[in-house]
Amino acid sequence: MSLLIVADADTLFPATTRGLLIYLDFGGLIRLHWSPMILDEVARALVDAGRKKTLDDAKAHEARMQDALPHALVATRDVQAQFASVAHAVRSAKDAHVAACAHYLIAANAYGGGQAVALVTRNTKDFRKGELAKLGIALRKPDEFLAALFQGDPQAFSAAFRHFRTDLSSRPQPDDLLARLHKDGQVQVAAALMSSLQAGTVEL
Structure with a gap:
């Protein structure tokens, strides 16, 4: 069975890592997920770093990502519905939406069988690993994952x-x-x- 993962914006920002994750999904090793909020962070970071000239360019790239993996998107309303459930598991409110995206997959039993979800981020210090684990979310850095x-x-x-x-x-x-x-x-x-x-x- 493919591993379920939610990739944070800092994991999707580097081009080679982003591409590899998408192809690992194509190959059936993982089932990759993101939310509109995560993708918006990526798009804005690409512009701020000069990797995309305009936000429109970055949004066009975002659209291609969504076209490549139509199953990956977790809707904003579904993420927002999980904010309260994960509030105790994050140290920074700005990262609550990432944990909420991961928790939606568990709360909705999206894949059946009570499968755990990996939250892949470089920013592990902003999350409470033990509390996420109690929710069925494994906190992982991209390289180790x-x-x-x-x-x-x-x-x-x-x-x-x-x-x-x-x-x-x-x-x-x-x-x-x-x-x-x-x-x-x-x-x-x-x-x-x-x-x-x-x-x-x-x-x-």
Whole structure:
């Protein structure tokens, strides 16, 4: 069964990480989710960082993300309905919507079977890990999450990476795309992929 994840804006902001997560969903390893509020944060951050010229450009990119993964969106009203349930599990009110997005999937039994949800964020200090765990939400940093996912199924992960790489218009070499992933901060998983590539145990 695919792992359910909600990716925070800081996880979706770096382009290579964002693309890899989408292709990991395509490959069936994860079921990725976000909300309009998370996507709006990403869009505004891309403009502020100069990676998109205008908010319209960023919103067009956001629309392509939604087209790629139509199942990923958790509606604003569904997120807002969970604010009270997660208030005790966040240290910063500005991050409540991320935890609420994750909790919606549990409260709605969106996938059945009481499956836990991973909240993937670099900003772990703004959440109360123990309180989230009581709600069925596992707080994870993106690098550790991706490294564990690779270790769990190296061939499927590598196939998703390869699909992502070959779909890019620039068709980068594996080591170039791994360098980009490393630059995004995903150091552990980039190193694990490179080591496996050099050992000849995976194709990227």
